[in-house]
Amino acid sequence: MSELRVVGTSVPRTDAVAKVTGAAVYTVDVTMPDMLHARVLRSDRAHARIDDIDTSAALALPGVVAVVVGSDLSSLFPRFGHIVPDHAILAIDKVRYYGEPVALIVATDLMVAADALSLVDVRYTELPAVLDTDAALADDSALVHETGYSGVSATPVVVSEYSHRNVAHEVERGWGDPDGAFAEAHLVVETRTHHPMLYAYAMEPYNAVARFTDGALEVVSTAQHPFMVARDLARVFSLPLSQVRVTAPYVGGGYGSKSYTKVEPLTAVGAWATGRAVKLVLDVEESIYTTRADSADVVVRTGFAADGTILVRDFELVLDTGAYADNSPLVLDKAVNRCFGPYRIPNLRVRGKAVYTNTSPASSYRGFGAFQGNLAGETNIDQGAERLGIDAAELRRRNLLLRGERLMPGLRGMDADLVADLDLLVDELDAGPAPAGRLRGVGFGCAATDAGAVPSSTALVKMQSDGSIVVLTGSTELGQGSRTVLAQIAAEELGLDMAAVRVLQSDTATTPFERTTGASRTTTLTGLAVQRACADVLARLRTAAAEVWECPVDDVAVRDHSIVAGGRSMSYGETVRAWFGPGGGEVVGQGVVRRAGVLAELPPFWEIGMVGVALDIDPETGQIDVHQLVTVADVGRAINPVLVEGQDLGAATQGLGGALTEQLVYDGSQIVNANMVEYRIPRITDRPRTFTSIVAERGDGIGPHGAKGVGEGARNPLPGAVAAAVARALGVWPDSLPLNPEHVWRLARKGISQRSGT
Amino acid sequence: MPELDVSTTVNGRPVEMRLPTRLTLADFVRDRLGLTGTKVSCGMQVCGACTVLVDGDPVSACSYLACDVDGREVLTVEGLADGGELTPVQRAFVDCSALQCGFCTPGFVMAATALLRDEPHPTEEQIAHHLDGNLCRCTGYLPIVEAVLKASRAGGIDE
Ligand code: FES
Numbered sequence: 023m024s025e026l027r028v029v030g031t032s033v034p035r036t037d038a039v040a041k042v043t044g045a046a047v048y049t050v051d052v053t054m055p056d057m058l059h060a061r062v063l064r065s066d067r068a069h070a071r072i073d074d075i076d077t078s079a080a081l082a083l084p085g086v087v088a089v090v091v092g093s094d095l096s097s098l099f100p101r102f103g104h105i106v107p108d109h110a111i112l113a114i115d116k117v118r119y120y121g122e123p124v125a126l127i128v129a130t131d132l133m134v135a136a137d138a139l140s141l142v143d144v145r146y147t148e149l150p151a152v153l154d155t156d157a158a159l160a161d162d163s164a165l166v167h168e169t170g171y172s173g174v175s176a177t178p179v180v181v182s183e184y185s186h187r188n189v190a191h192e193v194e195r196g197w198g199d200p201d202g203a204f205a206e207a208h209l210v211v212e213t214r215t216h217h218p219m220l221y222a223y224a225m226e227p228y229n230a231v232a233r234f235t236d237g238a239l240e241v242v243s244t245a246q247h248p249f250m251v252a253r254d255l256a257r258v259f260s261l262p263l264s265q266v267r268v269t270a271p272y273v274g275g276g277y278g279s280k281s282y283t284k285v286e287p288l289t290a291v292g293a294w295a296t297g298r299a300v301k302l303v304l305d306v307e308e309s310i311y312t313t314r315a316d317s318a319d320v321v322v323r324t325g326f327a328a329d330g331t332i333l334v335r336d337f338e339l340v341l342d343t344g345a346y347a348d349n350s351p352l353v354l355d356k357a358v359n360r361c362f363g364p365y366r367i368p369n370l371r372v373r374g375k376a377v378y379t380n381t382s383p384a385s386s387y388r389g390f391g392a393f394q395g396n397l398a399g400e401t402n403i404d405q406g407a408e409r410l411g412i413d414a415a416e417l418r419r420r421n422l423l424l425r426g427e428r429l430m431p432g433l434r435g436m437d438a439d440l441v442a443d444l445d446l447l448v449d450e451l452d453a454g455p456a457p458a459g460r461l462r463g464v465g466f467g468c469a470a471t472d473a474g475a476v477p478s479s480t481a482l483v484k485m486q487s488d489g490s491i492v493v494l495t496g497s498t499e500l501g502q503g504s505r506t507v508l509a510q511i512a513a514e515e516l517g518l519d520m521a522a523v524r525v526l527q528s529d530t531a532t533t534p535f536e537r538t539t540g541a542s543r544t545t546t547l548t549g550l551a552v553q554r555a556c557a558d559v560l561a562r563l564r565t566a567a568a569e570v571w572e573c574p575v576d577d578v579a580v581r582d583h584s585i586v587a588g589g590r591s592m593s594y595g596e597t598v599r600a601w602f603g604p605g606g607g608e609v610v611g612q613g614v615v616r617r618a619g620v621l622a623e624l625p626p627f628w629e630i631g632m633v634g635v636a637l638d639i640d641p642e643t644g645q646i647d648v649h650q651l652v653t654v655a656d657v658g659r660a661i662n663p664v665l666v667e668g669q670d671l672g673a674a675t676q677g678l679g680g681a682l683t684e685q686l687v688y689d690g691s692q693i694v695n696a697n698m699v700e701y702r703i704p705r706i707t708d709r710p711r712t713f714t715s716i717v718a719e720r721g722d723g724i725g726p727h728g729a730k731g732v733g734e735g736a737r738n739p740l741p742g743a744v745a746a747a748v749a750r751a752l753g754v755w756p757d758s759l760p761l762n763p764e765h766v767w768r769l770a771r772k773g774i775s776q777r778s779g780t
Numbered sequence: 781m782p783e784l785d786v787s788t789t790v791n792g793r794p795v796e797m798r799l800p801t802r803l804t805l806a807d808f809v810r811d812r813l814g815l816t817g818t819k820v821s822c823g824m825q826v827c828g829a830c831t832v833l834v835d836g837d838p839v840s841a842c843s844y845l846a847c848d849v850d851g852r853e854v855l856t857v858e859g860l861a862d863g864g865e866l867t868p869v870q871r872a873f874v875d876c877s878a879l880q881c882g883f884c885t886p887g888f889v890m891a892a893t894a895l896l897r898d899e900p901h902p903t904e905e906q907i908a909h910h911l912d913g914n915l916c917r918c919t920g921y922l923p924i925v926e927a928v929l930k931a932s933r934a935g936g937i938d939e
């Protein structure tokens with residue numbers, strides 16, 4: 023690979039200067055001429071029938087232009103949702119969670135809109151609420167949705183194919199003879215875990231700006247997947263997709279929480295009702311109520327042979343999906359695939375339910391489904407190792423899939439060397455001793471997740487007459503650095519300096535289709551599309567040169583970043599100029615990635631998570647210091663090593679937050695900590711004392727130069743690793759998160775009393 | 781809505797305006813002056829995304845009334861890079877890849893600028909202590925600490 027010039031080097035981010043000077047434009051910074059401002063009146067109960075909404079006093083307030091309620095939307099398709107179109111834009115007939123949008127107030131000034139909130143009078147009749155999954159699954163429980171939903175008819179339809187009508191999605195998967203295998207097992211270990219609800223906290227809150235121009239809808243939004251949002255909006259307003267334009271400028275953090283449609287329909291409805299541009303910006307509390315991560319209760323049993331070989335695993339998962347499905351059916355599908363780990367499992371049974379409750383809607387958050395299931399699965403492996411008296415790394419080595427082995431029938435074989443990754447990890451971990459008064463605990467964990475999502479990416483590369491290029495892609499820059507990495511890939515292909523490459527992203531009207539920006543897919547899939555678009559440009563330049571030189575195209579070759587034939591040679595820019603003549607022109611290449619060829623098999627790649635921690639625990643206070651964090655990034659080829667490390671550290675830090683401090687707490691119908699004071703994320707003083715990022719480059723990815731994705735991997739096994747470290751230090755296995763000081767202190771007390779009691 | 785006449789200096793430029801008394805400093809610089817580099821996230825003085833300097837001291841512009849800058853000097857992130865030349869703090873954030881989405885970055889840059897003005901050669905612990913009021917959800921903070929150390933070696937802020 024020595025001939026690589028730009029790929030493999032940590033070139034500075036192309037967006038860095040704009041971001042340190044304040045010049046970078048995010049959706050919150052976007053204004054449109056004659057723009058109005060909106061605020062949302064939200065339900066103050068969990069489940070209630072709407073009897074009447076009196077908007078007259080609000081409308082009478084000077085500056086208020088419109089007050090829109092659910093019943094005003096009868097001429098539209100009044101709901102959205104890419105899997106189940108169950109999500110009311112504004113509550114219709116009833117509210118299903120505390121915080122649900124009930125009215126949209128549009129005014130000339132934000133302060134006026136805020137003042138008008140208290141002037142809307144909503145009369146409700148309270149309904150019995152199901153506030154957790156047990157209540158929702160009881161025999162005579164109240165129904166969150168009385169009906170099912172079809173994607174084409176605006177009227178709800180009666181559908182329920184599941185075991186209970188509060189079930190949003192249900193999956194059963196497995197193979198072999200689990201019951202027979204349990205009967206034969208030398209040891210059966212059962213583990214129960216509870217993973218709490220989380221909030222991703224992208225620092226830029228949900229917000230959008232919308233307007234109609236010439237009958238077309240234009241929306242600017244802090245959205246990861248603008249093309250998916252455009253589809254929902256087209257259905258709401260019965261517009262052709264070509265008449266809906268969604269653009270995403272710089273996005274202030276996403277981590278999955280800005281996947282799929284959020285506030286765009288609400289904002290667009292404001293524009294539809296007023297005929298003017300409307301901007302809606304949620305505050306943090308509203309953002310928390312808009313999307314959270316599913317909580318999960320998991321029961322796992324594993325049957326081991328005496329030598330530690332896994333014979334069978336059985337999982338039961340129940341996810342709290344909240345009031346609307348959003349992406350939770352897929353979260354469940356992924357949890358079901360991701361809970362049992364990258365091990366050879368001859369007999370498997372997994373049963374999962376995503377359950378509607380009268381709580382805020384749950385959806386994607388970095389590595390969705392993986393971390394919820396991994397906590398249970400990896401804790402269970404660690405407990406098995408302890409009971410068998412086998413070292414936890416050795417037990418994993420005996421069971422980890424080898425290269426090419428299949429985690430599930432029908433899916434791509436393992437494209438990584440998991441045992442080598444594990445060895446790199448455990449060699450690095452520092453078992454102690456701890457400082458005086460502290461206990462050192464070491465934990466680690468593994469995950470391999472079906473990443474990359476559905477392969478559908480198209481990229482365009484426009485060769486300019488001066489030899490510079492514009493790359494067009496519908497993949498969104500979320501901070502992960504795609505603008506830089508995709509430029510590196512194109513610069514490498516065409517022999518250009520980074521300065522000659524401009525990457526423009528995420529405008530459904532002008533950039534080509536990209537299914538999503540998620541599942542760590544961009545470098546691999548969009549990268550391939552960019553590579554193919556560059557190849558297409560070169561093919562077109564050869565054809566152009568053949569016409570200019572009047573020779574067969576087969577005589578024209580690309581050599582040293584020039585177009586050559588016989589003794590003649592032209593640069594790329596010269597070729598464009600010679601072909602088009604003095605009027606100027608550009609040569610446009612297209613690269614397509616779809617489920618075909620090398621990408622026929624899913625997933626496009628396995629995303630590996632290999633992380634370890636060494637924690638210093640104060641048993642008197644329950645305080646934990648992260649002495650060491652180690653991540654292994656099995657990325658095939660690092661296009662930009664510093665960005666790879668950044669993804670791993672960022673993902674692992676979110677994992678540390680989830681393991682140590684974060685949880686959304688419901689008390690009755692409300693979240694009691696829906697703010698950033700009481701929902702505590704990692705601060706700078708919580709940073710790990712040492713961080714080792716190991717980048718394993720074996721060229722075994724399907725992406726450009728053997729690359730495969732990174733971004734979620736290090737998040738997934740982190741909570742399980744922390745739980746194991748705490749357990750090894752204190753002698754008691756935690757069964758829930760977060761491991762905040764109070765929780766750890768209680769575990770420490772329990773450990774002491776257990777030891778003195780026996 | 782009650783209003784007050786406010787006369788202030790923003791990034792070296794005198795500004796005189798009649799402002800609603802409830803307008804925050806963040807909304808003032810963002811909406812009235814178009815200086816959108818200052819970001820608002822938590823809205824309650826936890827995250828530091830809205831950090832600007834008032835008479836040289838870092839304040840949370842989301843929780844500070846615009847009228848209170850009457851007679852004072854405000855410096856926002858747009859006021860740092862004079863004529864396109866990045867300050868050592870900005871340069872170090874670029875060089876150390878101390879940002880991802882960048883939403884927290886203006887706040888960190890302003891807070892670090894204030895720190896290095898008071899303490900040109902801070903220890904890691906001093907940096908962490910001083911920046912504990914700034915949240916970053918993307919980076920895991922280590923590159924930010926490195927950037928501030930690097931900026932301090934490069935001579936802190938430009939005068
Ligand atoms: S927005 Fe001001 S401190 Fe968070």
Ligand code: FES
Nearest residue numbers: 880882916917918
């Ligand atoms: S770079 Fe995204 S929050 Fe700091």
